[in-house]
Amino acid sequence: AQSVTQPDIHITVSEGASLELRCNYSYGATPYLFWYVQSPGQGLQLLLKYFSGDTLVQGIKGFEAEFKRSQSSFNLRKPSVHWSDAAEYFCAVGTGGGADGLTFGKGTHLIIQP
């Protein structure tokens, strides 16, 4: 069975600083990887996804993520954060071309300092 680990429960970043959120996965075959963002009391919004091909994927809101098979990682990055980026971020792994249900990490809570 697959699993996802997000090592950081909370991260605090100053507005305008760069951001990296860590994600490690465990899955025996080719993973389908996702990053979602969730504002308080809201549903999940997809930031980006990796299915195959270029290991550096671009997403919405200026986010990008890099798939590193050798490290079983899919870290999320943003060069300069904005106060509106404060939210909960979830990494997820899927199988079956994305058709199967996703396995999520426990999330990283991002706090933006003025």
Next chain:
Amino acid sequence: EAEVAQSPRYKITEKSQAVAFWCDPISGHATLYWYRQILGQGPELLVQFQDESVVDDSQLPKDRFSAERLKGVDSTLKIQPAELGDSAMYLCASSSPKQGVNTEAFFGQGTRLTVV
């Protein structure tokens, strides 16, 4: 923009009562998922439908939870009787996977359930 609709947004119910949530997926999406998200945790899959058929309900507590998607469109998730530990956000998602085409799941706003 098409979106997954869920209702109600919030529900407070007493322990041992029955409660139901409704989900209307994006039009044309054949696959529908129900997830449960406990506060401070990531979502966990409860049940997955392909059209009207259940394809995965291995994590659904079947003694008290039931889910149906009778016409392969909208879906209802029911809890009877509700327990205090059922307090959580219940998220519905849909996708339209086609053979050979990778896809993604779109999530609704969720139903926040509080059992008192």
